[in-house]
Amino acid sequence: MEEHELNRLLNRLIDGSIEADDFDRIQAVLKQDEAARRTYYELLGVDMLLGELYEVPDYIAVHSQTMDNSWALRRAKRGMFAWSALGAAAILLITLGTFFLFKARPPEIKIAASEDSHFHVNGEIRSGGMLNPDDSLVIDHGVVSLALGPYVEAYIDGPARLRLIDRQGRLELMEGSAFFQIAPGGGGFEVHTPAGIIRDIGTKFGVRILAGGQVETHVTAGAVEVERHQGDAPYRVDAGEAVKWSPTGPIRRTIINADLFVQALPWQHVLFRDDFNEEDGTLLSGKNPDVGWPWRILMEPSPTLVTDGRVDTSFGPRTISGNFIAEPSSGRRRVYLVSLTTLPPEKIDDKVGLANGRETITLWNRDGFPLVSLTANATDRHRWHLSDDRTGTASLGTQLSALEENTMTLSYDRDTGLVRLYEGGNTRGTLLDQLSVQSGESPVSFTVTNADGGDVAIDDVDVRVVAYPQASRLGSDGE
Numbered sequence: 001m002e003e004h005e006l007n008r009l010l011n012r013l014i015d016g017s018i019e020a021d022d023f024d025r026i027q028a029v030l031k032q033d034e035a036a037r038r039t040y041y042e043l044l045g046v047d048m049l050l051g052e053l054y055e056v057p058d059y060i061a062v063h064s065q066t067m068d069n070s071w072a073l074r075r076a077k078r079g080m081f082a083w084s085a086l087g088a089a090a091i092l093l094i095t096l097g098t099f100f101l102f103k104a105r106p107p108e109i110k111i112a113a114s115e116d117s118h119f120h121v122n123g124e125i126r127s128g129g130m131l132n133p134d135d136s137l138v139i140d141h142g143v144v145s146l147a148l149g150p151y152v153e154a155y156i157d158g159p160a161r162l163r164l165i166d167r168q169g170r171l172e173l174m175e176g177s178a179f180f181q182i183a184p185g186g187g188g189f190e191v192h193t194p195a196g197i198i199r200d201i202g203t204k205f206g207v208r209i210l211a212g213g214q215v216e217t218h219v220t221a222g223a224v225e226v227e228r229h230q231g232d233a234p235y236r237v238d239a240g241e242a243v244k245w246s247p248t249g250p251i252r253r254t255i256i257n258a259d260l261f262v263q264a265l266p267w268q269h270v271l272f273r274d275d276f277n278e279e280d281g282t283l284l285s286g287k288n289p290d291v292g293w294p295w296r297i298l299m300e301p302s303p304t305l306v307t308d309g310r311v312d313t314s315f316g317p318r319t320i321s322g323n324f325i326a327e328p329s330s331g332r333r334r335v336y337l338v339s340l341t342t343l344p345p346e347k348i349d350d351k352v353g354l355a356n357g358r359e360t361i362t363l364w365n366r367d368g369f370p371l372v373s374l375t376a377n378a379t380d381r382h383r384w385h386l387s388d389d390r391t392g393t394a395s396l397g398t399q400l401s402a403l404e405e406n407t408m409t410l411s412y413d414r415d416t417g418l419v420r421l422y423e424g425g426n427t428r429g430t431l432l433d434q435l436s437v438q439s440g441e442s443p444v445s446f447t448v449t450n451a452d453g454g455d456v457a458i459d460d461v462d463v464r465v466v467a468y469p470q471a472s473r474l475g476s477d478g479e
Contacts, residue, residue, distance in 0.1 A: 070104040070132040072163075109164060110147040115268045115469045116335040116411055116466040117142025117158065118427045127428040131164045139176065141413075142427070143262050143468075146171075151186025152200075155179045155417070157262045165192065179206040179261035182222070195247040196228040205238070206261035210244075218242040218256045226251060259470045266333075272446075272463035273323035275309070282306040284320060292463075293323040298447065307346075312457040313359075313450040314347035325464060333468035336443055338363065339409040339425045340462070342402055345455035354378055356455030359402040362389070363412065363443040372419045373414060376402035378454060384408070386419055395435040403455045414442060425462075 058435035109131040113119065119126060119139040131137060131146065139158030146154040148169030156162065160176020172192040181204050183187055189200040194213040198205070203222025209215060217224060219241055225234035226243065228251070235251050237243050238248040242256035274289035284304040285297040298302060301316035311320065340361070363371040370389040384406075385397030398421065400406045409422045409429065417439030423429040448458055 002009045030110050033241060066462070106218075109149075109167070109169065110266065111137075111143040112147075114143040114266050114466055115464065116266075116337060116413075116427055117144060117398050118422070118431070119144055119158065125428060125430070127426070133164055133166050135164050137162050137164070142466075143265055145265055147190070149186070151183045152189050153181045155262050155264065173207055173208050173209060177206065177208045177261060179263050180204065181263070181396070187402045195245055196226055199225045199227060201225060204263075205237075208260065211244060214246045216242060216254065218258060218260065220256075220258050239248050261467070262468060264469075266466050266468040268464050268466045269327055270462070270464045271327055271336075272322050272461065274322070275460050276306050276311060277309060280305075280307050284311055285436055289322065289461075292325055296321040297322065309344055310457045311448075311461040312346050313448060313469055314345045314455045314457075317449075317451055319447050319449040321445055321447045322461065322463075324443070327442070328467070332442045333470060334442065336363075336412045336414065336463070336465045337409060337410075337427065337466065338446065338463050339407070339460075341405070341407045341459040343405050343457040343459055344403055345457045347455055348403060349451060354453030356452040357382070358451045359454045359456040360447075360449045360451075361456075362449070363410075364445045364447065365441045366444045369441075371443055372410075372435065373422070374410060375410075376454070376456075378452075382454070384421070384433075386410075386421060386433050388435060392440065393435065393437075395433045398432040400432065402454070407460075412443065414440060 021477075083201045111121075111126065111128050111131060113128065114152060117139065118141055119137065121129070121131065122136055127201060137144065137156075137160075139156055141158045143158070144156045144160075146156065146169075148154055148171070152169050152172070156173075156176060156178045158176060160178065161174045162176070162178070163172045163174070165171055170190045170192070174194065178191070180189070180191065180200065182200050182202060184202065187200060189204050191198045191200075191207055193207065193209060193215045195215040198207060198215075198217050201223050203219055203224055203226050205217055205219040207215065207217050215235060217226065219237050219239050221239050223236055225236055225239045226245075227234050228245070235243070240256060242254045243251050244254045245251040270291050272292035274292070274295075278287065282305065284295050284306060285300075286294045288294050288304070298319040298321055300318040300320075304311060304313075304318060304320060313320075355378050359376045359382065360373050361375075362373040365371055373387045373389055374384055375387045375394075376384050380397065382402045383397050384400050384402060386395040387393065400408065400423070407423070407425050409424060409426055411420045411422070411427055412418075417437050419435050419437055420427070420431060421433040423432055443463075446461075446463070448456065
């Protein structure tokens with residue numbers, strides 16, 4: 001493109017009067033011509049330093065909002081500056097050498113996650129933070145949100161696996177399901193898959209990687225282009241449409257289903273919480289927790305008291321019950337989380353001689369049936385394991401003792417019946433144990449029980465539900 005034509009288009013671009021066809025031409029030049037881009041950054045710096053605000057058409061990408069040397073003269077003639085053209089030119093010359101100190105770096109890729117999530121970055125368990133180019137993100141379960149720059153938000157539903165390609169936010173989705181929301185200005189965003197590239201042209205869309213490397217994309221707003229092979233003509237998918245294809249097969253239409261994709265982080269609701277911060281000697285029976293219904297005593301040989309910020313089952317067999325408040329009815333997919341800390345019981349000197357001692361913490365459904373239990377037996381050195389009391393099934397167990405201080409988090413996925421036990425106060429810790437139990441049920445209470453001399457002290461109980469508007473996508477591939 002000749003210089004005078006470039007100048008004309010740059011001036012119209014910064015004025016906001018450029019036509020769509022001319023915009024496409026100048027955008028192509030800016031993508032290929034480093035000198036033209038440099039001019040843009042330099043003159044944009046002048047504009048910023050002069051405190052001038054301007055608006056451009058929505059369809060103009062931010063990286064193409066460019067100016068040239070005649071910009072100051074044009075604005076001065078229109079009365080938009082009190083500065084003279086000569087003054088503006090002088091400021092330009094002064095600032096050219098220093099502007100690059102002020103150029104913003106590409107935005108960081110920020111990670112947020114649902115309360116029930118468990119994920120790794122380059123093999124390291126994370127709870128948040130940033131992604132850097134070439135980082136590998138593996139989501140075991142839950143949802144991770146990525147802020148891919150100022151215009152693109154991604155929600156990845158585990159299990160999933162992806163790699164960040166660059167700081168501009170392009171990523172490679174190798175496994176799982178993701179939904180992308182692109183604001184105006186984010187056009188050109190790319191998702192690389194095993195079967196080609198999906199390129200946004202202003203939209204909201206979901207991508208699923210299926211068995212055998214098959215790919216689906218469902219477009220809920222705007223449009224995307226699918227590029228199968230370099231040099232091939234792109235295949236356009238508009239709002240309300242969905243397509244499916246394999247690395248070698250043709251692209252075929254399929255039924256769009258936005259419910260396959262998590263489009264926001266799920267909400268969480270506290271069902272029960274107690275830190276036992278009452279005065280020593282407070283009766284547990286009828287005591288109000290911080291959240292939940294009053295404590296109930298199902299069995300006790302002597303009054304159960306709050307002491308030193310905890311409840312202890314020592315000095316006789318007893319069963320105490322915490323009852324949850326009603327959970328909101330919204331949400332189709334639900335994961336329940338129970339976090340608690342155990343402490344050494346007051347009566348511990350007799351444990352060596354009590355071979356049948358047992359400690360049990362059980363979740364119950366509304367019909368009075370146990371969902372899952374966390375159990376420790378003297379015959380196994382009081383180590384915690386998961387058990388299904390209905391079937392008699394037990395897990396392999398952990399190395400954590402009910403007689404020692406430990407913080408654990410149990411998660412129960414109502415859709416799948418999968419129970420996981422993690423070290424620490426959330427699901428971001430080390431996975432300790434897991435077991436599959438009855439699915440489709442919701443817990444409404446829990447009990448803490450000791451028997452035959454087994455004892456446990458409980459501190460800081462927290463029960464919450466994580467609710468998704470979408471149903472579980474597990475088993476929905478139709479493969």
